[in-house]
Every structure is written in structure tokens, then in C-alpha cells.
Amino acid sequence: xxxxxxxxxxxxxxxxxxxxxxxxxxxxxxxxxxxxxxxxxxxxxxxxxxxxxxxxxxxxxxxxxxxxxxxxxxxxxxxxxxxxxxxxxxxxxxxxxxxxxxxxxxxxxxxxxxxxxxxxxxxxxxxxxxxxxxxxxxxxxxxxxxxxxxxxxxxxxxxxxxxxxxxxxx
Amino acid sequence: xxxxxxxxxxxxxxxxxxxxxxxxxxxxxxxxxxxxxxxxxxxxxxxxxxxxxxxxxxxxxxxxxxxxxxxxxxxxxxxxxxxxxxxxxxxxxxxxxxxxxxxxxxxxxxxxxxxxxxxxxxxxxxxxxxxxxxxxxxxxxxxxxxxxxxxxxxxxxxxxxxxxxxxxxxxxxxxxxxxxxxxxxxxxxxxxx
Numbered sequence: 528x529x530x531x532x533x534x535x536x537x538x539x540x541x542x543x544x545x546x547x548x549x550x551x552x553x554x555x556x557x558x559x560x561x562x563x564x565x566x567x568x569x570x571x572x573x574x575x576x577x578x579x580x581x582x583x584x585x586x587x588x589x590x591x592x593x594x595x596x597x598x599x600x601x602x603x604x605x606x607x608x609x610x611x612x613x614x615x616x617x618x619x620x621x622x623x624x625x626x627x628x629x630x631x632x633x634x635x636x637x638x639x640x641x642x643x644x645x646x647x648x649x650x651x652x653x654x655x656x657x658x659x660x661x662x663x664x665x666x667x668x669x670x671x672x673x674x675x676x677x678x679x680x681x682x683x684x685x686x687x688x689x690x691x692x693x694x695x696x697x
Numbered sequence: 698x699x700x701x702x703x704x705x706x707x708x709x710x711x712x713x714x715x716x717x718x719x720x721x722x723x724x725x726x727x728x729x730x731x732x733x734x735x736x737x738x739x740x741x742x743x744x745x746x747x748x749x750x751x752x753x754x755x756x757x758x759x760x761x762x763x764x765x766x767x768x769x770x771x772x773x774x775x776x777x778x779x780x781x782x783x784x785x786x787x788x789x790x791x792x793x794x795x796x797x798x799x800x801x802x803x804x805x806x807x808x809x810x811x812x813x814x815x816x817x818x819x820x821x822x823x824x825x826x827x828x829x830x831x832x833x834x835x836x837x838x839x840x841x842x843x844x845x846x847x848x849x850x851x852x853x854x855x856x857x858x859x860x861x862x863x864x865x866x867x868x869x870x871x872x873x874x875x876x877x878x879x880x881x882x883x884x885x886x887x888x889x890x
Contacts (some may be wrong), residue, residue: 535721535812542710552757567716567724569794577795593801596883598750631706638796645886648798654705658853668887681698688701 534574538567541587544655545570548588551596551639551647566594581664592648599616599644638687646680654679663695732876733805737789739872740812744782749776767826774822782814788812799887806880813873820865824858 538545570590577586598613639647645666652662659670666673716724728734747877756776758767792804 528756531718531721531725533720533873537715538721539715542714542716543709546712546714547709551885561730564724564727565729568727568729569731571725571860573722573793573795586790589797592798593794593796594731597805598730599879628707629702635708637706643886644883645798654702655709656702665797666887667797667801684701685698694883 530575532569532665537574538570541584544584544587545591547655548595548651550636551651552599552644553685562595562598565598566591582634582661585661586659588652591684592665596644596648628632634688641687642680642683646676646683648674648679649673649681650684653680712785712842716865722782733789734830735793736809736873738788740782740785740789744786747778747782752779756865770826774826777822781819783814785812802880802887806877806884809873809880813869813877816873817865824861 545563545566549559549566553559553562570587573590580645581589639650642650648666649662652665657665659673662673663670668676755768756769758771769844785808788808792801792808794801796804
């Protein structure tokens with residue numbers, strides 16, 4: 528099988544991961560397309576040298592996150608245009624499933640985009656059900672540090688989405 | 698939080714749009730828009746445009762009588778510049794996207810900081826050599842027709858030097874400092890708990 532065919536098959540197995548990472552670091556289709564293409568290009572460039580020392584998913588997350596972080600515009604983190612306002616947050620908190628699923632997904636992305644760049648990567652890996660061991664490997668921090676950060680980010684995210692400040696989110 | 702994970706899983710199912718052969722070919726044949734690739738291009742551009750200037754200076758040094766004294770610092774400067782650019786280009790290849798995020802950021806920061814430090818040395822050494830040449834011109838062309846620049850007023854000379862110094866400062870800041878600050882902020886996030 529030619530290398531491009533092999534890579535295409537590999538890419539299509541992991542395309543969901545790449546799309547989700549790119550979606551978290553962009554807020555418009557043009558940037559999303561650019562980031563996605565850049566991730567694909569960088570994966571392709573290092574595909575030949577990937578020897579399977581780490582899991583394929585770990586490798587994809589690392590490349591995708593590093594590319595997205597390096598592509599970030601050199602301006603202050605802006606508040607997303609689709610930021611959830613307090614009334615909407617309260618509405619969602621009271622009746623979380625009365626809006627369409629698509630809207631809820633968009634609200635979730637908007638909330639995550641309001642987190643710091645690194646926290647976005649951590650919560651993405653958490654939502655993707657990655658083990659603490661794999662998360663530590665991708666991020667380059669200790670497992671205990673991962674645990675501490677996840678707890679903090681969960682509280683922050685819950686507050687952003689539901690406007691809750693005191694309720695436990697565990 | 699479980700409800701968010703459920704929602705995320707549902708959203709993930711919709712993210713399975715395949716990449717076609719033509720889309721892949723378009724992606725892998727495009728020019729990289731990544732910052733580091735751009736830095737590499739800038740370094741190469743600086744490296745190759747510096748050579749004609751250096752060769753011209755060497756040629757002028759040997760052509761002018763009494764200028765042989767200037768060849769020693771000039772050759773030392775050239776050697777340093779070759780070392781600097783080659784080191785920078787090699788160092789940039791140590792940055793890998795498949796490293797962990799913290800390692801990747803740290804490698805990028807080390808590369809950029811080292812590059813900027815050496816770049817400043819090069820710039821200041823260039824100014825120093827420029828003054829040395831100017832002094833020698835003044836020394837050896839006494840009694841002959843002097844270059845126009847030495848007939849300018851002190852005000853213009855000072856303004857020229859300040860322009861060069863601030864120009865260099867803003868060039869470095871525009872190209873590199875913003876990126877360095879952004880990476881340092883990201884690394885600071887790693888140190889925070």
C-alpha cells in the first residue's frame with residue numbers, strides 16, 4: 528500500500544480527534560480549515576518517522592495540540608462572540624435538555640473556548656476519556672498535577688455553563 | 698460533569714467526516730503556515746542576504762589601502778555569523794510537534810531566546826564594526842575627499858544611530874518578542890496549579 532493511502536486510512540481513523548482539537552482553538556470556519564490542514568500536514572511530515580513508541584492516539588493528540596497552540600494568534604485571548612450570557616446559562620442549568628443537542632454542543636464549545644489555552648487541552652482530554660497516564664504523557668506534567676488541574680477546570684467549566692459556584696461537580 | 702461527557706460523546710459521533718484523497722493531497726502540498734516554519738524562512742532569508750553584504754565588505758577591505766587591520770574583526774564576525782545561522786537552523790530542527798506539549802513549548806522558547814540573543818550580538822557587533830570602519834575611513838582618508846556621511850552634522854549622525862538602534866529593537870520585537878511572550882505565558886500556565 529502506498530504511503531499516502533496508508534496515511535489516509537490512518538487519518539480517517541483519527542479525523543474526529545483532529546477536528547475536535549481544531550474546533551476548540553478556533554471560532555470561525557476559515558481558521559478551523561487552516562488549523563485542520565496544518566495538523567494534517569504536520570502529521571504527514573512526521574508519519575514516516577512515527578515508530579509506535581507511544582500510542583497512535585497520544586501521537587495524534589500531541590501533534591494536533593502543539594500545532595493549534597503554535598498557531599494561536601498573537602493577540603489577547605478574546606471572549607468568544609457566542610459566549611453564554613447569564614440568562615441562557617441559568618436556563619440551561621434549570622432545564623439542561625430542553626434545547627436542541629446541537630445548541631448544547633455549541634454552548635459547550637463556547638464555554639471551553641473561554642478557558643485558558645492549556646486548560647482547554649486538559650478538559651478536551653478529560654472529555655475524551657483519556658487516562659491520567661496518557662494525559663500526563665501528552666501534556667508533559669505529572670499525573671497528580673493532571674488530577675489537581677482537572678478538578679479546578681471542572682469547577683470553572685461548570686460555573687461557566689451553569690452559573691453554579693458552590694455545587695459540587697464531581 | 699457526566700452530562701457534559703455524554704454530550705461530548707454525542708458530538709464526537711458527528712465529527713467523523715472523512716478526508717478524501719484530493720483533500721489530503723491539497724493539505725500535504727500546501728506551504729506550512731506554522732510559526733516555526735516562518736521563522737526558519739526568515740533565518741534563511743537573513744542568512745542568504747547577509748552573504749553578499751559580507752563578501753562585499755571583505756572585497757572592499759582588501760581593496761582599500763591600510764584597511765588590512767579591519768580584516769581580523771571582520772573575519773571573526775563572519776565566522777561568528779556562519780556559526781550563529783547554522784546553529785539556529787540546526788536548533789530549529791530539534792523542535793518536534795510530537796513531543797509532549799510542555800517539552801515542545803520549552804524547546805521552541807529555548808530556540809527563539811537563543812536566536813534573539815545571538816541576533817542582538819550580531820546587530821551590536823555590526824554597529825561596532827561600522828564605527829571601526831568609519832574611524833578608519835577618517836584616519837586613512839585624511840587630506841583626501843571625505844565621505845558624505847562624515848560631513849553631516851552631529852545631529853544627523855546621532856539621529857542615524859538612534860534610528861538604527863530603535864529600528865533593530867522594533868524589528869526583533871515585531872518578529873520574535875510577541876511569540877516569546879506568548880510561549881512564556883503558556884509555560885506559566887504549566888507552572889500554575
